[in-house]
Amino acid sequence: MPELPVPDQRRRWRLAKAVAVVAGAAVVLAACSSAAPSAAKKKVKHDSGGISSTTTTLAPGATTTTTSGSSHSSSGGSGSSGSGNKSSNSGGSGSSSGPCSSSAPGGVLGGSCDTSSPAMQLTGAGSNSIAPFFSSVFYSYNQSNHNVSVNYNPAGSGTGVADIKANSVDFGDSEVPIATPASGNGGAILQLPVDLGGVAISYNVSGAPNNLQITGAQLAEIYSSTTNLYWDTFFSNGSLPHELIKPVYRSDTSGPGYDLDQYLIDTSLSWASAVSNNPSTSWPSYGKGANSSGQQLNTGVATYISETEGAIGYVEYAYAQEAGFTDAALQNASDSYVSPSSSSIAAAGAEASNLSASNFNIVNGTGSAYPLANFSWTLVYQTQPNTNQGIVLGKLFDWVTTTGQGQAQKLGYSPLPSNAVSLAHSTLLELQTSSGQKIFSS
Amino acid sequence: MSAPAASVTLSGPQLSQRELVRATAERRIGRRRVRSRLATAACAVTVCLSLAPLVSLIAYIIDRGARTLSLGFLVHTPKPIFVPGNGIGNAIVGTLIIVGLAMAMAVPVGLAASLFVMEGPRRLSGTIRFAADVLSGTPSIAIGVFAYAVIVLTIGYSGLAGSFALAVLMLPIMVRADEEAMAAVPAELWEAGLALGTRRGRIVRSVVLRSALPGIVTGNLLAMARAIGETAPLIFTIFGSQFYALRPTAPMSAMPLVIYTDATEPFKSAQATAWGTALVLLVLVVVVSVAARAVAAVMTRKAR
C-alpha cells in the first residue's frame, strides 16, 4: 500500500528533483548554444526582400565562415577558408579573379575552371530515386571543395517541388518537370536535367529465357486483363511453364509508373483510350487486372517479384541491376526489341531532340534506344538574391552534369548524353543576381 | 475434506445423502479444476502467440542488421554508397534529442489533461476522453502535415517540429493511459486522504500519483515506444541531415528517417544500414524502458 512520505524522505525527494531540473536545464542550454559544431540550415524567407544573412558551417574537417550576403557585391573572396582544393589552379581560393573570370560575378562556368567556390551550405529536397546519385556526387564535390556541403532530403518529388516553390530549400528535384513557365515564391524557376535512368520490366519465371521479347500491347493486356493469363499460352512459347501471370504495379505514385503509363499509351490503343491519353504518376485502375497486386515503393515491387513465381513488374533499372533480375526486351518505336542497359538507356536520352523542360518525354524512342527512360530534373530559382549562393549552385550543378556523371554508371544510371549536358549548361547560364545581372558569363 | 470427528453417528439415509453431496462436490470441483487448467493453458498459448511475431521480428532484424553493427557505425556520419566509414551517429543523437523534447512536451500536458478528465465536470471530461480516442486514430502522416503547417512554415525545418509532431502523437495515448491508471486507485486511498483534511491537489500528488505511478509509467513508455519508431511525422518536419546537428531549431537526422530512406534503396549496403539502425533503435527502447521502470519502482518503493 502506498504511504504518505515521511519528512526525511521528502527532503531527499526534493533534492533529487532539484538536481534533475538543474541537469535538464544544463542539457537544454548546451543543446541550444551555437558553440556546438552543428550544421545550420539557411532558410531564405520570401518576405525578407532578398537580403539574407548566412551562417555557414562546414563539413567535418573544415573551418567556419560567416558570410553576410548582400545582393550584388562581387564578394567572391569570402570563401577565404577554402583549403586544400585539389583542382585549384590559381591562387585565388574561391575568388572570382581566377583565370576563368570575366566581368560577371561568377566568371566562366566550365569544367576547365577551378572548382573552388565560396563557402556555402545548400539544402535540397526531392525525388528519392536520385538520392544515391546525389549523395555520391555531393560527397565527391565536397572532397575537392571543402567549403561546400549539401544536405539533401529524399522525401519525394512532390515535397521537393512544394519546398522549392515555397522557397524553403535551395534546390529541388523531380522525376517529372513541372509545367512551364515554372515559377514559385522566389520568381521564375529553372529546370535542368541532372541524371538519366531507366525502368526495367522484370519477371520471375523458372525456365524463362533472359530478355524475353515483349511488346507494349502485350504488356497492356497483361496488366488490364480480367481473366487468368498463363505464361506459356499468352506468349505462345512452349519453353515457358504453365503458370499464372501475376503482374505487380506500384501502389504509390512513382516516376517509373509514369514512364510505363506513357509507354503503354504510345503502344496500345485500348490503354490510351482507357486513360484518355493522360499519363499519371498514379497507376490507373485500368491496369489493376486479375491476379495483379500493388506494392509500395521499388522495394515492395522488387521483393514481390523475387519471391513470387510468375510475377512480372516494373522497377527502376538500378534496382533490377542490383537485385540481379531477369529483364524483358521491350519493343521500341523502331520495332526493335531492346533490353535495358546503361548504353541503351543513354541512347534513349541522346535521341531526344529539342530537349527542354517542356519537351521532356523520351519514352518509346527509336533506333537502339530503350523505350523506358527518363531524366531527373533539378529546379533552382533563376534570380539568386545571394550571389555567392548563385555561384555555388551554378558551379556545383555544372560539375554534377559533367565530371560527376562518371559516378552514374556504378549506381545504375547512365551518363548524361551531350544534348542534355548542353541543355544543363545553357540553363545554368540563365542564373542571375537580384539586379538582373547574369552570374556566369559563358 | 474429511469431516471433523463428530460425536454424532449418522444412519443410513443421512449417510448416503452426505456421500452424495461429497461425491457431487468432488466431481464438480474436479471439473472446475480441469477447466481452470485448460483455460490457463489456453492463456499460455495466447502468450506464445503474442510472443511469436515478436521473436520472429527481432530475429529477422538481428539477422539482417547485426553484421553492420560496430563502434564506427555508432559514431560516424552517413557516407554515400561505396564509401567506407558509414555510420548513424548523428541519427542516434538526433533521435535522443527529438524524443526527449517530445516527452518533455507531452508528459506534463498529458498528466494535466488526464487529471482534468478524472476530476472535471462530467460532460467536458467525456468530450476530452472522446477527443483523445479520435486523435489516437489519426494516421501519423496527418500529424506530420499538421506539424508542417504549424511549425515548419514559421521557424522552418527543425528538430523542434519533429518533437511537436511526436508530442501530438503521444498525447492521446498518455491522456487515456494516465486516466485509467489513476482511476484504478482504490477509493479507500482517496477517502483516507480526504479524512485527513488534505487538499485534493495534495492527495493527488502524494497518494494517487504515487500508487498509480507504475500504470502511468507503463502508459507513457508505451506512447514513447510508439513515437520513437514513427517515420511519417518526421519526414515532413525534420528534413534530415548528413552531419551532427544539435540545435533543435535546425534540421536534424533521426533513426526512423534513416531506416525509411535506406531500406528502400536498391543497394545491399544501404539496406544493411537500415536494418542495423532498426536494431540500434530497438536496443535504445529496451534500455530506456528498463531504466524508466527501475526509476518508477524506486519511486513507489514497492515491487510490482
Next chain:
Amino acid sequence: MTTLSAPPAVSSLAVPGVGEALARQRTKRRGRLYALIRWAGAALFVAVFLALLVTLLQQAAPALGHMGLSILWRGWNPQKNELGAGVFIVGTLLTTALALLLAVPVGVGAAAMFAELAPRWIAGPLTAMVEFLAAIPSVVVGLWGLIVLTPLFARDVEPFLKTVPGLDAAFHGEPLGSSILLAGVVLAIMILPTVVALSRVAMTGVALADREAGMALAATRWQVVRKVVIPGAGRGIRAAVTLAMGRAMGEAIAVAFVIGNGSGLPHSLLSPGASLGSAIVSSFSEALPGSLLKSGVVALVLVLLAISVAVNVGGQILMRTRRPAVPPRGPADGSGTPPALPPDPGLVLVEMQP
C-alpha cells in the same frame, strides 16, 4: 473553476469547524494552482486537437467541395478527378475488424496470464518483451511482413484456409499473399502490445480483496480471472481496445506494404484491397502542392477521422445498452462526497457451478 462542490452547510455538520476548514480550502492559492494545472492541460489538449482539425479542413476543402458527400461511396480515380473513398472505407473497416478479432482475445488472454496466472519471475520480462513490439518502426514491420509473411501466406496459409470447409465465401480467389487477410494479421501484431499492456495495468488494479474473496469461495484461479478480474478491469480493457482500434485504423505504412492495393471492392479476404491509411501514404509524397490530388488525400484523412468518430460513438452506445455502468472508483464526478463503493458484481457471480 471549483475544486470542491459547495461544502455542506455549517449547521448540518456534527463536528464544528469542519465547514469553515473546507471553505478555507477553496480560497487557498495552492488549491487554485491544482485547478489551474488541470484546466491548462485540458485547454492545451483541446487547442491542439482543434488546430489539427482546422489545418486538415483547410487543406481538404477543395476536394471536399469537389466531391461533396459522395466521397463516402465513390471510387478512387485521380485521372478522372474522381476522389472518392468508398473502397478505402470498406478496406479500413475490414482490416480493423479482423485485427481486433485476432488481437483482443489473444491480448486479453496474455494480459490475464501476465497479471494473474503466471509466476512473477516470468511475467515481468515477458510483459516488457511484448511492449517492445510497440517500438518497432512500422516501416520495419511492413518490410518484415512483405519479406517473411507474404510468401508464407501465399504458399501455406492461404491455400490452407481455402481448404477449410464452409469458409469458402470468405476465402476464395487466387492466393497472392498480399491481401486484406495479411493486412489484418499484421495490424493485429502491431496493436497487440497496446491491448496487453493496458489490460494488464487494468487487471492489476483490481483490488486484492476482491480476488481473495473469490478464492475464499473456492473459486479456481481461472474462475477468479473470468468472474472477478476481467469484469473488474472491464473499463481499462475497454480503453485499451479503443486505443488499439484507433491505432489499427490509422496505421498506414505497414499496411501499405502488405495489403496489395487492389482497385475495386474486395470480393474475399484473400483479394488485395486498400485502406484509408495505405491510400494516404501511397498518394501523398508525389502529389504536387496545391493540386486537387493533394487536397483529396487530406480529405481521406478527414474521412478516416469521421469514421473513427462514428465507430467510437457506436461502441459507446453499444456499451451503454449492454449493462449498467459500474461507477468509477475515484471521485471522478468532481464532487467532494466520498465515492460509493461499486456493487462488486464479481463476488456474486462466483458460483459453485460445474
